[in-house]
Amino acid sequence: MAQVGVIMGSISDWDTMQHTCDVLEELNIAYEKDVISAHRTPDEMFAYAKSARDRGLKVIIAGAGGAAHLPGMVASQSTLPVVGVPVQSKALNGLDSLLSIVQMPGGVPTATVAIGKAGATNAGILAAQMIGAFDESVAEKLVNYRKTMQEKVTEMRDELAGK
Numbered sequence: 434m435a436q437v438g439v440i441m442g443s444i445s446d447w448d449t450m451q452h453t454c455d456v457l458e459e460l461n462i463a464y465e466k467d468v469i470s471a472h473r474t475p476d477e478m479f480a481y482a483k484s485a486r487d488r489g490l491k492v493i494i495a496g497a498g499g500a501a502h503l504p505g506m507v508a509s510q511s512t513l514p515v516v517g518v519p520v521q522s523k524a525l526n527g528l529d530s531l532l533s534i535v536q537m538p539g540g541v542p543t544a545t546v547a548i549g550k551a552g553a554t555n556a557g558i559l560a561a562q563m564i565g566a567f568d569e570s571v572a573e574k575l576v577n578y579r580k581t582m583q584e585k586v587t588e589m590r591d592e593l594a595g596k
């Protein structure tokens with residue numbers, strides 16, 4: 434059963450949001466993915482957010498670009514934690530997406546990560562950390578993920594020393 438719901442406003446967001454899915458797979462966390470838009474499919478968006486907890490999801494990750502209302506609107510309809518990923522827009526480089534997601538009114542938070550690929554990856558890790566707070570096996574996977582990161586840095590140091 435999926436623990437994380439990954440949604441995006443358009444298929445054009447997939448290039449970014451695939452990095453969320455990649456890290457969830459790496460951490461062996463079951464997830465589902467879908468295209469849902471607060472603007473274009475408001476009824477589906479409401480239904481998704483309202484049913485998310487009962488369907489067993491623990492965290493929702495929502496990626497959107499431009500007037501990125503999807504994360505905030507989903508957050509308004511669910512008590513699950515929502516992580517918003519600002520997708521890099523063409524016109525304003527994602528600053529519009531970032532500000533749309535991060536500037537929520539008091540009472541309805543969305544956890545907001547950085548614009549683009551690094552943010553999308555971090556959204557997946559953050560979701561794993563939320564689940565890992567209550568699930569030791571997920572916490573162990575996160576420890577291993579960090580070890581792998583450290584090993585990569587060690588390789589970089591060796592590579593730099595040889596230059």
Ligand SMILES: Nc1c(C(=O)O)ncn1[C@@H]1O[C@H](COP(=O)(O)O)[C@@H](O)[C@H]1O
Pocket residue numbers: 441442443444445446469470471472473496497498499500501502503504520
């Ligand atoms: N920001 C939103 C929402 C929403 O917030 O509901 N729905 C679609 N979009 C965004 O519109 C951008 C352009 O979409 P198209 O490429 O389909 O024209 C995408 O980045 C999408 O996330």
